[in-house]
Amino acid sequence: MAEPQAMYATDEYGRPFIILREQAKKTRTHGVQAIKSHILAARTVANVIRTSLGPRGLDKILISPDGDITVTNDGATILTQMEVEHQIAKLLVQLSRSQDDEIGDGTTGVVVLAGALLEQSEALLDRGIHPIRIADGFDRACVVAVEHLEKISDKVEFTLSDTSNLVKTAKTSLGSKIVSKEHDKFAEIAVDAVLAVADFERKDVPFDMIKVDGKVGGSLADTTLIKGVLVDKDFSHSQMPHSVRDAKIAILTCPFEPPRPKTKHKLDITSVEEYKLLREYEHDKFHDMIKRVKDTGANLVICQWGFDDEANHLLMQNDLPAVRWVGGPEIELIAIATQGRIVPRFEDLTAEKLGKAGIVREVSFGTTRDKMLVIEECANARTVTVFVRGSNKMIVDEAKRALHDALCAVRNLVVDNRVVYGGGAADISCALAVAKAADETPSIEQYAMRAFASALDAVPLALAENSGLPPIETLAEVKSRQVKEGNSVLGIDCMGRGDNDMKKQFVYDPLISKRQQYLLATQLVRAVLKIDDVIVAGQAEE
């Protein structure tokens, strides 16, 4: 029974007016005021995560509605977990998420840049420049900046045997996270993991082959890369052997239970004979299932479903160690790793479909009977698991996120080995290029382009500020040196090493990551500037 939201009417003099339903509850902002309020909201978001940027950026504690705690430094995580209500702020959250999905790293930088661009456009609006002209200018500037990025980009050479450059990239990505304590270790794990699964011909890195698993206990230094699969399960019967060598694995997605047809049916027992027959059938069924498995030569059963007590004991009696309730994604991973086939019915089980692994063993942790299964020396060496340890839950979670970022950074290099220098070096260089282009632009857009150039300075400024350096002074110095020496690798010396040469400090960012940041931020700013009216419908009365 939806009534029209608005109605056209005329007053007694014939002048038209619009009557809106629930007028009192609607709020509307429009014109420059709307844009300005949007800009303010976006800047608020940018300010929240600005302090997380860079190697000396700080973390945030996020408290969920249930009081659970997340401690993180990852822009995308902060933004998704903080409860943002404002519409424009939500756009920024989306922005960092799309950077996360596409590139996986640089999620903080993109938001800081977008915030800075909007801040700059506020001043332009005050001067009376039309929002669309501003957006056009930004677009033009962005094109210049992206072209310049490609010009100053450098190729990073690496081979399977010499991965030092990849490790350095991973280190840049990890530098800002809590895992920097075990910097080298995590960087190497990330590189090894990516190289283990990477397909160099197709320049593709299938991420689903890398599983990141974590368990509290130990310290970050105990984190390991397992060339195989780790499953958080134990053997179904406590008296089964705890390790299997040269495992031939039957991977089943059918339960060790009597068959259970999907169609609804009823089986009526009307006589003693039927009862006995059924009993026989049930009995044989169990033996048959075990026999089928045994006949293929399998010596380990991995099953997605549960076992009946009887089946469990029969498995044990027949020397078939078994694992039950293994989740779907894990089953798939095991199948890929061991090159076995997932078998949905006992009838389909053959020797060829078995997966092979060098060793499957159970490891236990701590004083609570926590056990996990490690499947190693698999037939397919291209599945790896990173097993993260840490002294508390929050640190393990954060380490997992950090590792994901590092994996992405390395993946990006495998896909495209061009890099630009970090520490704000690329941003400063682009700012200079854009400013130069602005002077050569005849139209009104040159103001917007200049603004874009100043906005690019936001990243090095935030870096310097977070590192405890005087921001403006430091930026001015580096900028003038870049111009004077014509050297685009000079950046902010966040770690206080006394050297501004980012090439020597090995601070890289993949080119595609930086480019994506510029493109996404510019796009978002255009979207925000184009909105000049927000009508929030009032809540309908209950």
Place this chain on the structure above:
Amino acid sequence: MSMNIFGAEATEEKAENARLSSFVGALALGDLVKSTLGPKGMNKILQSGSTGDINVTNDGATILKAIQLDNAAAKILVNISKVQDDEVGDGTTSVCVLAAELLREAEKLIAMKIHPQTIVEGFRIASAAALQALEKAAIDNSADPAQFRQDLFNIARTTLSSKVLSQDKEYFANLAVDAVLRLKGSTDLDHIQIIKKVGEKLTDSYLDEGFILDKTIGINCPKRLENANILIANTSMDTDKIKIFGARVKVDSTGKLAELERAEREKMKAKVDAIAGHGINCFVNRQLIYNYPESLLADKGIVTIEHADFEGVERLSLVTGGEIVSTFDRPDLVKLGRCELIEEIMIGEDKLTKFSGVAAGEACTVVLRGSTSQMVDEAERSLHDALSVLSQTVKETRTVLGGGCAEMLMSVAVDNAARTVTGKKALAAEAFAHALRQIPTILADNAGYDSSDLVMKLRAAHYEGRMDAGLDMNEGTIGSMKALGVTESYKLKRQVVISASEAAEMIIRVDDILRATPRRREAV
């Protein structure tokens, strides 16, 4: 110059406020558990809000688990103490106190306008130096069984000395060591069953040489059985249901119903016959044994014990060497459990079943007695701590000295390392050393000694090269921990330093707390 972008009731605390709130929370928590540290630490009463139940304890993890907190940093500390409990089983208070002390030092440094990341760097240098020193000081006696047993005994004694069992620590230390050595290297503490019975006094607790199952022998069965062959089963001894889906009985006359009932009984009888075919005289089932099979088994002279639970069945199979059976068609393949004597015994007013003269004996039973249920509960927790530490020590056999000795050793090493560091990081490293020294200070404070005097004497002793010097808590003097036999597990100490510094680091790095709208809960 900002606007509200968050949902209603979501809040943000920034920079100084955020730090203040996390430091205050962590320090408050540290101060709360601080007084329970060490052999002269005090206990706390935890009263449940809903039921009013009382719990007297000085176990850090238990205290922390019970308090409801609304402070993010405090929750991190609770989490590390929980992990410490899971990993090593003891040192839950120490880890919390050390983390809080580190944060107390960090607060001072931040007040001096030192960048949090610089503090973190300093702490990292310091914790690396501390761990190195700790590893160097660790002694491994695993090659010499007698010496190793002495080590284990010392560790157990040290752990127990801070608990309610401290009066009888020698007794319980022996008990714990014996229990753990029975496990033969397994760290699964479920294999040590602790039976709590109120009554008598603490020293009447004992480690049973056999195995006690907290179940009674079925009715109509003899209460004593010698040379038992035991079948341990996990099977339904109800009228066996047909497991095929959708099967149901549909009959049209009572006559047929009776026939079916007979068939069911026959099936049960066949099952009982199959069980009896194993040549057993004792049958232990995880699930219930119904009257009919029970009487059938009793007729065959088989002693039945029903409803023995997962743990009970598993332990029993470990003790007697039998396997847990669910099908009975292949008696030749089944390994039966063996024991010399099964009898029903009384502890207090309860009847239990005791299996003595067992074959394998990789599990054991400790019977704890005490005057009040709180006392027994606390004794159980203490014993559990000791057992956990011991079982971990069996795995990682290195030991270090306790009584503040290891802390002072690390603090000296950190101080030395700090001297070689240039820049502000050195300040943070020194602060770390100071925080480490707080542990012996608190130990001495809790015992009512002049902590400043003692700790400085202790430090001097360490600088003079007496690496085994620690606090003698009975005399209030500095003594050789080696001579006193105050030993702690290396793994425990290492985990304390790692966890505390990782947690402190995590909290220092925070400069913003974003709190989402608390989820509304329906009023009960």
